[in-house]
Amino acid sequence: MSDQPVIRTRALTKRYGELRAVDAVDLEVAEGDVYGFLGANGSGKTTTVRMLLGLVLPTGGEVEVLGLPMPEARSTVLPQVGALVEGPGAYDHLSGRLNLSLLDAAGPDALPRAQRRRRIDEVLEQVGLDPGDRRPVKAYSLGMRQRLGLASALMRRPRLLVLDEPTNGLDPQGISEIRTLLLALNAAGTTIFLSSHLLAEIEQMCTTVGVLDRGRLVLQERLDTLLRPTGLVAVHSPDARAATMLLGDAVVDVDGERLLVRADDAAGLNRHLVGAGVRVARLGPYERDLEQVVLEASHVEPAPRRDRVEVLT
Numbered sequence: 001m002s003d004q005p006v007i008r009t010r011a012l013t014k015r016y017g018e019l020r021a022v023d024a025v026d027l028e029v030a031e032g033d034v035y036g037f038l039g040a041n042g043s044g045k046t047t048t049v050r051m052l053l054g055l056v057l058p059t060g061g062e063v064e065v066l067g068l069p070m071p072e073a074r075s076t077v078l079p080q081v082g083a084l085v086e087g088p089g090a091y092d093h094l095s096g097r098l099n100l101s102l103l104d105a106a107g108p109d110a111l112p113r114a115q116r117r118r119r120i121d122e123v124l125e126q127v128g129l130d131p132g133d134r135r136p137v138k139a140y141s142l143g144m145r146q147r148l149g150l151a152s153a154l155m156r157r158p159r160l161l162v163l164d165e166p167t168n169g170l171d172p173q174g175i176s177e178i179r180t181l182l183l184a185l186n187a188a189g190t191t192i193f194l195s196s197h198l199l200a201e202i203e204q205m206c207t208t209v210g211v212l213d214r215g216r217l218v219l220q221e222r223l224d225t226l227l228r229p230t231g232l233v234a235v236h237s238p239d240a241r242a243a244t245m246l247l248g249d250a251v252v253d254v255d256g257e258r259l260l261v262r263a264d265d266a267a268g269l270n271r272h273l274v275g276a277g278v279r280v281a282r283l284g285p286y287e288r289d290l291e292q293v294v295l296e297a298s299h300v301e302p303a304p305r306r307d308r309v310e311v312l313t
């Protein structure tokens with residue numbers, strides 16, 4: 001592994017008239033990362049991804065992919081990058097297999113025919129499509145089209161995969177299969193940069209998270225750092241007021257019946273509260289999840305719990 005970032009941007013900016021769709025973004029994706037690029041719809045993810053691939057020209061700042069400047073080094077960089085950008089394009093009247101074959105044949109260094117055939121079978125199986133399926137792509141569901149897009153991104157055994165909303169249109173089973181596939185590719189050495197508005201998806205597979213909020217990168221950190229222990233204990237008590245009075249400055253936050261208390265010893269805290277006649281319904285170490293971290297970074301009010309998973313949509 002080299003120390004050089006696989007993706008690096010400096011003050012990357014895209015303006016559309018008055019709108020700063022992407023505003024001074026400094027991304028850093030290390031080799032071997034699964035980098036989750038989170039943001040609400042319209043926050044600028046797709047525009048950023050397109051700039052990484054040289055499909056949209058920045059109005060300011062710099063992009064380096066695999067150590068080379070984009071879009072200048074496009075012809076060297078892109079053959080080493082597998083990309084799936086919103087709405088994977090395909091010839092609707094042809095089968096998935098034929099689409100892959102044409103796509104590869106059109107590449108700068110197309111594989112010999114027999115090798116291409118083998119590789120197509122391999123990638124179709126990898127993404128869960130039947131290599132024998134002769135139906136035209138127009139008969140495909142959105143999920144199948146998404147899988148086909150991923151298959152074409154994999155044809156060249158890329159060093160880097162750049163995927164914009166790769167699980168779009170997939171059901172939970174499909175999402176889980178794609179996650180397993182991406183993790184296997186990553187374990188075999190592929191760096192993965194994927195955008196998503198699904199917190200749960202990012203939390204389950206990424207090593208590093210970047211959060212875009214109205215064009216600005218408001219957070220970029222390793223997931224294990226973000227989710228490390230807080231040193232706080234969450235206490236749920238119907239006597240929250242009494243507990244707050246008893247504990248004084250150790251209480252750092254009160255939200256209804258839930259208190260956050262700075263304490264090293266949860267069991268000791270429990271004894272202290274119960275000994276003073278405070279009823280304790282539940283007590284345990286306070287662990288932030290990614291949703292809370294992202295909401296704090298984005299200064300957005302939490303959504304109702306039922307929207308938990310898709311809170312950024």
Ligand SMILES: Nc1ncnc2c1ncn2[C@@H]1O[C@H](COP(=O)(O)OP(=O)(O)OP(=O)(O)O)[C@@H](O)[C@H]1O
Binds near residue numbers: 041
């Ligand atoms: N070609 C364009 N001309 C004008 N404005 C644009 C253009 N492309 C994107 N925008 C605007 O830039 C902002 C960022 O859009 P972008 O598609 O990058 O967001 P996103 O995070 O990918 O959202 P989504 O998940 O909905 O695709 C939006 O306000 C969008 O309307």
